[in-house]
Amino acid sequence: MNLANPSRLCRAAGVPHIQHVSNRRQFLTTAGAGFGALALDAMMAGSTLAESSAGRLHHPATAKSVIFLFMEGGPSQMDTFDRKPLLNELAGQGLPASFNAPITAMGEHGAPLLASQRKWTRYGQSGLETSDWFPSVAQHADDLAVIRSCYGEGINHAGGCNLMNTGSILGGRPSLGSWITYGLGSENEDLPAFVVMTDEKKPATNGVRSWGPGFLPATYQGTPVGNGPKGEVIANLSLPAGMSAERQLRKLQWIHQINAAHAATLPDVSSLDARIRSYELASRMQASAPEAVDLAGETAETRRLYGLDRKETKNYGEICLLARRLVERGVRFIQLYSGTGSGWDAHANIEANHTKYCGSVDVPIAGLLADLKRRGLLDQTLVVWGGEFGRTPMSEKGNGRDHNPTGFTMWMAGGGVRGGQTIGATDELGLHAIQDRAHVHDVHASILHLMGLDRLTLSYNHQGRLERPTVNEGAMIEKLVTG
Numbered sequence: 001m002n003l004a005n006p007s008r009l010c011r012a013a014g015v016p017h018i019q020h021v022s023n024r025r026q027f028l029t030t031a032g033a034g035f036g037a038l039a040l041d042a043m044m045a046g047s048t049l050a051e052s053s054a055g056r057l058h059h060p061a062t063a064k065s066v067i068f069l070f071m072e073g074g075p076s077q078m079d080t081f082d083r084k085p086l087l088n089e090l091a092g093q094g095l096p097a098s099f100n101a102p103i104t105a106m107g108e109h110g111a112p113l114l115a116s117q118r119k120w121t122r123y124g125q126s127g128l129e130t131s132d133w134f135p136s137v138a139q140h141a142d143d144l145a146v147i148r149s150c151y152g153e154g155i156n157h158a159g160g161c162n163l164m165n166t167g168s169i170l171g172g173r174p175s176l177g178s179w180i181t182y183g184l185g186s187e188n189e190d191l192p193a194f195v196v197m198t199d200e201k202k203p204a205t206n207g208v209r210s211w212g213p214g215f216l217p218a219t220y221q222g223t224p225v226g227n228g229p230k231g232e233v234i235a236n237l238s239l240p241a242g243m244s245a246e247r248q249l250r251k252l253q254w255i256h257q258i259n260a261a262h263a264a265t266l267p268d269v270s271s272l273d274a275r276i277r278s279y280e281l282a283s284r285m286q287a288s289a290p291e292a293v294d295l296a297g298e299t300a301e302t303r304r305l306y307g308l309d310r311k312e313t314k315n316y317g318e319i320c321l322l323a324r325r326l327v328e329r330g331v332r333f334i335q336l337y338s339g340t341g342s343g344w345d346a347h348a349n350i351e352a353n354h355t356k357y358c359g360s361v362d363v364p365i366a367g368l369l370a371d372l373k374r375r376g377l378l379d380q381t382l383v384v385w386g387g388e389f390g391r392t393p394m395s396e397k398g399n400g401r402d403h404n405p406t407g408f409t410m411w412m413a414g415g416g417v418r419g420g421q422t423i424g425a426t427d428e429l430g431l432h433a434i435q436d437r438a439h440v441h442d443v444h445a446s447i448l449h450l451m452g453l454d455r456l457t458l459s460y461n462h463q464g465r466l467e468r469p470t471v472n473e474g475a476m477i478e479k480l481v482t483g
Helices: 006-013 024-050 085-089 137-143 157-166 176-184 207-211 245-265 270-292 300-305 311-328 350-374 440-450
Strands: 065-071 120-123 128-131 144-151 194-198 333-338 381-386 390-396 400-404 408-413 421-423 433-435 460-462 465-467
Touching: 065 176, 065 311, 065 350, 120 137, 128 137, 137 144, 137 350, 144 433, 144 440, 157 207, 176 194, 176 333, 176 440, 194 207, 194 311, 300 311, 300 350, 311 333, 311 350, 333 350, 350 381, 350 400, 381 440, 390 408
Parallel strands: 065 333, 065 381, 144 421, 194 333
Antiparallel strands: 120 128, 144 408, 381 408, 390 400, 460 465
């Protein structure tokens, strides 16, 4: 018997007697002093593995896991992966009348164009042009599919982060990671299927809503890992002071008995099932998670590869390395936040801001791509890079850039994506997406497609209405795989 799962122990011991048996859960819980529930529990424990089988796929998948590198605050596209020579030629002048002036978050109208200070180099056989803010990532140019024509409606951080994470500028919908774990389940019943990690001990924009389950059952929400309040990698995983394992087991048995008895009378309330499963997962994690997040066994060479030997790259390097370890163990969706709390938001002094944040992620991201590739994991792991929007070519406060959701850059690598290419284009100043325009819904539809999920077929009946992850919009960006 699995001693790491207290629910099985307490079911074997028998749960509180339930007088009225009106459904299978009640029958299995009460029959034979609870031994019928053992069979149910075994089937439920295996269901998460069964959900990851090809039988749940809508079409053949090219990716098994997603690592979403989220640059919170909005990186500047014309200073990183989308060079605009005309911007420097017209620097100091106003936006030409031929360009539609956008509505900006800060509303600084008539500001002159701001030149990019970057030096640009072509890399790889593809000749992908990349700025000197990402020299290490650029070494993987032939693995990158750079989408230069992304756009959305999120003009501020709250709306932009909601859109990029949930498909809507309004709060309340499930996050993309929740949809994917709902659709595919987990490949490892001892670890969360959806994990979120941040590089700083700051709250993310919108907090837990960015990785929340919305109207999906609560069991599909993201699990924060790293930067725990007491310095632990996973918060509350260790036993509290004075709590023995035996005492905790008795406590969990009693909690489970109460929850199971109450849930039996309310079979349609998913939050109760989610709570029971969360206790069971937490118990299993106490046995398996410490090993999964322990970096002590990593070689000195691997640690250097991720930048763990440098102060400026250590934080993001650690969570990138943890992401690789979790992918190896079957975690389905991992989101890694850089600049938690809108750190990339360069309204002023973009040179200092982006020098800091690009410098903190360049080596770790390159290390992640290299490590996944040499371990044979990149082909089955989709790596996505981007923020909630880009920046304007016009200046703000003399030396910064405002929010720009009308045209910005993201890139993908691995997971069946054809690298060494650019997709779409913005206008000559990098302001508006004009060619092969890719809405955030298209980005989400593409991620789902590569994971074997169709954005229209994947649905959830919420209050009598079928809800879908891309709000019935968006389409696969075919050039990601066809080139």
